[in-house]
Amino acid sequence: MTILRPLLPVQRLLAVFVLAGLFLNLAGCSLWVGNQTSWFVSLQGNDSNDCHYLLLPCRHIGNVIGRAQAGDTITIFPAH
Numbered sequence: 001m002t003i004l005r006p007l008l009p010v011q012r013l014l015a016v017f018v019l020a021g022l023f024l025n026l027a028g029c030s031l032w033v034g035n036q037t038s039w040f041v042s043l044q045g046n047d048s049n050d051c052h053y054l055l056l057p058c059r060h061i062g063n064v065i066g067r068a069q070a071g072d073t074i075t076i077f078p079a080h
Contacts, residue, residue, distance in 0.1 A: 039064045042077040 038052060041064050045057035051064055057077065058064050064074055 037069070037072045039068055039072060039074045040077070041074065043079050044077075 040051055040054055040057035041059070041061050042057040043059065045051070045059040047058050047060055047063045049056040049058055051058040051067070061074070061076060068074060
C-alpha cells in the first residue's frame, strides 16, 4: 500500500510552473522569440481584441492576415 504525502509549498509552486509551461507549449504559444508575434483566431473571438492572446482571439482570419507580418504565427481554432 502506498501512502501519498501532501506536496510541500516549494514542490507545489514548481508543479504549477511546470504545468503552466506545458499548457503554453501545447497551446502553441510562443514567448517572444525575436520579432515573431502569435495571432489567434476563433469563432468566439472579437475583431476588436488584441488577438495576441490565447483567451482574446480575433473572429475573422482576414483581420489577422491584414495585421500579421512575415514570420508571425497564426493559430486558428476549429469550429465546434
